[in-house]
Amino acid sequence: MTQEDRIFQQINRVEDFTFDERVATVFDNMVARSVPFYREIQRLQSDLIVEFLPKQDGIVCDLGCSTGTTIEHIIDHPRCPNTAKFVGFDNSEPMLDKARAKLSSAVAAERVSLLTADLSDLPALPACNVVILNWTLQFVRPIDREHLLKNIYTALKPGGMLFLSEKILSNDAGLNRLYIDHYLQFKKSQRGYTDTENQRKREALENVLIPYRLDENYLLLERAGFKRIDTYFRWLNFACLIAVK
Numbered sequence: 001m002t003q004e005d006r007i008f009q010q011i012n013r014v015e016d017f018t019f020d021e022r023v024a025t026v027f028d029n030m031v032a033r034s035v036p037f038y039r040e041i042q043r044l045q046s047d048l049i050v051e052f053l054p055k056q057d058g059i060v061c062d063l064g065c066s067t068g069t070t071i072e073h074i075i076d077h078p079r080c081p082n083t084a085k086f087v088g089f090d091n092s093e094p095m096l097d098k099a100r101a102k103l104s105s106a107v108a109a110e111r112v113s114l115l116t117a118d119l120s121d122l123p124a125l126p127a128c129n130v131v132i133l134n135w136t137l138q139f140v141r142p143i144d145r146e147h148l149l150k151n152i153y154t155a156l157k158p159g160g161m162l163f164l165s166e167k168i169l170s171n172d173a174g175l176n177r178l179y180i181d182h183y184l185q186f187k188k189s190q191r192g193y194t195d196t197e198n199q200r201k202r203e204a205l206e207n208v209l210i211p212y213r214l215d216e217n218y219l220l221l222e223r224a225g226f227k228r229i230d231t232y233f234r235w236l237n238f239a240c241l242i243a244v245k
Helices: 021-034 038-051 069-075 093-102 104-108 142-155 173-189 195-205 214-224
Strands: 059-063 085-090 112-116 128-134 156-169 228-235 238-244
Touching: 021 038, 021 093, 038 069, 038 128, 038 156, 038 228, 038 238, 059 069, 059 142, 069 085, 069 093, 085 093, 093 104, 093 112, 104 112, 128 142, 142 156, 142 214, 156 214, 214 228, 214 238
Parallel strands: 059 085, 059 128, 085 112, 128 156
Antiparallel strands: 156 238, 228 238
């Protein structure tokens, strides 16, 4: 049973956000309540990914796999090939412990490997068909983002896909403020995040989550080598991109 996220109701002093044991315990509840259309994005993304997996021996790499929810969605998809294998990377051991528990049968069957790694210093990826970056690149230092995307491009097989979901900024300052206000209203509607919780979380994320504009993300992908890029989902200041090698 997933615990309800009340971290920012309980703290007395705001510190930089980290994916520690406390966050891992409530993360599934936190992300489902904090990312607009989270479940629909997972469903839609899984539908798209299985379209591009070969019938035999496909490989999916999930960078910043957190508690393994995305991998679980793809494995459970009725059209996911039985021979597909998954590699999840995360720099948080508490998050990986949750993923190991959630995906225990797939790990035991050697369909899933879960590895500790910092995305700013990622080991060489295996040749793969799909790479996933769900709300992860925004936590990578800006100076390291292009290098990471180039490594992903190199690892992808021809025709391989990168799925990138990010919080974004608008090019227009007034619209950006409007979108943030509506996002805060959305969070308040999700089983009662309070104004105090929202403010404390924003302060905790301020120096940790650094969003780019949509065009800046496109430019990063182009510099990494991707030529075919599209936005397949957007809700105000959240966007999901697909890039094809």
